């Protein structure tokens with residue numbers, strides 16, 4: 001029996017009241033996860049200078065390490081700082097490049113999907 005089957009059996013045995021409580025709790029949980037501020041993964045070589053949360057998006061002023069071995073950033077002179085936007089959409093983390101000055105509008109053509 002998989003975890004899913006056992007879970008289903010337990011849920012089936014709950015009272016109507018408990019099922020309602022479970023449903024409300026789940027929807028709160030899902031809502032929180034879907035609207036959680038999206039942040040870049042820790043593996044990225046970037047240093048966050050400033051951070052702003054606007055609605056469901058997070059804007060970060062970042063110093064970037066491009067990763068090229070013979071670039072100036074390899075010896076500590078990082079690129080930028082540049083503003084990036086991050087947002088979670090249908091569970092996926094989306095990011096977009098803004099530039100040296102923070103602009104809060106976003107266009108779809110600039111949006112990348114990250115995993």
Ligand SMILES: [Zn+2]
Pocket residue numbers: 065066067068071072073074079
């Ligand atoms: Zn570089």
